[in-house]
Amino acid sequence: MTSKIAVIGFGNIAKAIITPLFDKNLLNPKDVYCLVNTKKSLENIRKNYKYDINIFQAKSKGSEIIWDCKVKLLSVKPQQLKNIIELENKNNKNNLLISILAGVSLGKLIKIFPNHKCVRVVTNIPITIGKGLTGISWGDEIIEDQKQFIRGLFENSSKIYEFPEDLLDIFLSITSSGPALIALIIEALSDGGLSGGLQKKLSEELVIEMILGTVSLIKETNLTTAELKNMVTSPGGTTIAALRVLENRSLRSALIEAVVSATNRSKEFC
Numbered sequence: 255m256t257s258k259i260a261v262i263g264f265g266n267i268a269k270a271i272i273t274p275l276f277d278k279n280l281l282n283p284k285d286v287y288c289l290v291n292t293k294k295s296l297e298n299i300r301k302n303y304k305y306d307i308n309i310f311q312a313k314s315k316g317s318e319i320i321w322d323c324k325v326k327l328l329s330v331k332p333q334q335l336k337n338i339i340e341l342e343n344k345n346n347k348n349n350l351l352i353s354i355l356a357g358v359s360l361g362k363l364i365k366i367f368p369n370h371k372c373v374r375v376v377t378n379i380p381i382t383i384g385k386g387l388t389g390i391s392w393g394d395e396i397i398e399d400q401k402q403f404i405r406g407l408f409e410n411s412s413k414i415y416e417f418p419e420d421l422l423d424i425f426l427s428i429t430s431s432g433p434a435l436i437a438l439i440i441e442a443l444s445d446g447g448l449s450g451g452l453q454k455k456l457s458e459e460l461v462i463e464m465i466l467g468t469v470s471l472i473k474e475t476n477l478t479t480a481e482l483k484n485m486v487t488s489p490g491g492t493t494i495a496a497l498r499v500l501e502n503r504s505l506r507s508a509l510i511e512a513v514v515s516a517t518n519r520s521k522e523f524c
């Protein structure tokens with residue numbers, strides 16, 4: 255992987271994307287120019303980050319060098335975007351800007367960064383352990399070489415899906431909000447175990463292992479969810495008693511509405 259990369263906002267997610275590329279020698283830390291907002295983060299990265307990158311505090315002397323990089327990864331929080339002001343670089347008209355900001359549309363990015371070709375990416379928190387899901391929506395005029403380069407940035411830490419932009423909101427809802435929904439389900443099932451007399455830690459461990467096992471079974475055997483449900487639901491048994499409660503309380507509908515609601519919220523941000 256060549257050329258200099260700027261990272262505007264070297265926080266949790268940016269580190270999760272960039273660090274595996276250093277680990278695998280696909281990127282040289284000397285070619286990466288990062289910006290953070292506070293002195294505290296700057297010092298923390300200088301002291302504790304395992305690679306010697308070029309790191310600057312926003313608006314500090316010399317930090318404008320990031321605008322010389324052909325590729326920029328934009329990774330600030332959406333509410334911090336208003337503080338990022340594009341510096342035009344006449345020598346580098348084909349600059350590429352890859353935004354991972356939740357709910358910021360390509361149209362908005364192009365207005366803020368008129369001298370860049372923009373790409374919108376949605377990724378999720380498991381990217382921090384190399385198990386992310388990344389959705390990419392290409393802006394106009396992105397050539398195949400640039401697409402390959404961008405895929406290369408994300409494929410070491412996530413599985414990549416390419417979508418038209420109007421499907422990114424639903425992708426975000428399932429993949430980015432999804433981990434919170436799953437965490438809530440784990441928490442609630444563990445509390446069920448607690449109610450039955452199990453220690454909290456053991457109950458949570460059992461729930462997590464049960465979910466991992468169930469998901470592996472579905473993936474490895476290609477069972478449909480309906481087939482799996484039928485396999486463990488015997489007439490008049492315990493599972494149908496549990497499922498009856500969930501149907502009574504409309505869990506299915508609540509989950510559908512949760513996904514739709516997150517999607518609508520994402521559209522409001524754009």
Ligand SMILES: NC(=O)c1ccc[n+]([C@@H]2O[C@H](COP(=O)([O-])OP(=O)(O)OC[C@H]3O[C@@H](n4cnc5c(N)ncnc54)[C@H](OP(=O)(O)O)[C@@H]3O)[C@@H](O)[C@H]2O)c1
Pocket residue numbers: 262263264265266267268289290291292293295296312329330331332334337338354355356376377378379430
């Ligand atoms: N967290 C998630 O689950 C998740 C998942 C997928 C995508 N995302 C997206 O990823 C983006 C980053 O999230 P994150 O969790 O990595 O946030 P984060 O850890 O807070 O990182 C944000 C970074 O931006 C820097 N920053 C803030 N203002 C800046 C400015 N004016 N100039 C330069 N740098 C600036 C911050 O520096 P300081 O530390 O000095 O403030 C920090 O390094 C968000 O837009 C979010 O939508 C997040």
